[in-house]
Amino acid sequence: MSGDKINQLVEELSQLTVLDMAKLKEALEEKWGVTAAAAAPMMMAAPAAGDGAAASEATDFQVTLDEFPADKKISVIKVVREITGLGLKEAKELVESAPKVVKESAPKAEAEEISKKLTDAGAKASLKGL
Numbered sequence: 001m002s003g004d005k006i007n008q009l010v011e012e013l014s015q016l017t018v019l020d021m022a023k024l025k026e027a028l029e030e031k032w033g034v035t036a037a038a039a040a041p042m043m044m045a046a047p048a049a050g051d052g053a054a055a056s057e058a059t060d061f062q063v064t065l066d067e068f069p070a071d072k073k074i075s076v077i078k079v080v081r082e083i084t085g086l087g088l089k090e091a092k093e094l095v096e097s098a099p100k101v102v103k104e105s106a107p108k109a110e111a112e113e114i115s116k117k118l119t120d121a122g123a124k125a126s127l128k129g130l
Helices: 003-014 018-032 036-049 070-084 088-096 108-120
Strands: 060-067 100-107 124-129
Touching: 060 108, 070 088, 070 100, 070 108, 088 100, 100 108, 108 124
Parallel strands: none
Antiparallel strands: 060 100, 060 124
């Protein structure tokens, strides 16, 4: 697949609505006989085993709360509650068990926004491409 065709495809996919993306995901899962959770590791391994094709950039990211200063704990808990929808006790436990995954999988823009919110609250967060 040529670089121009890939760029064109990326542009077309970037213009899809969230609902259209969900429909596309379902259609691909049905066509390929896989689920998104099972497909992600296989899709990441395919470029390395391919015929020299460049590895594609990750589209989904895992957000991890790495650490936080003790004096920022309350701020970080508030952000974690906002991001995850957890109750106060669960969010407090998640924060206190750092490093801990806050969001298992999110699109790049959402993952960066979550990371920024955590950083603004005083925590250190990291993104890991899936």
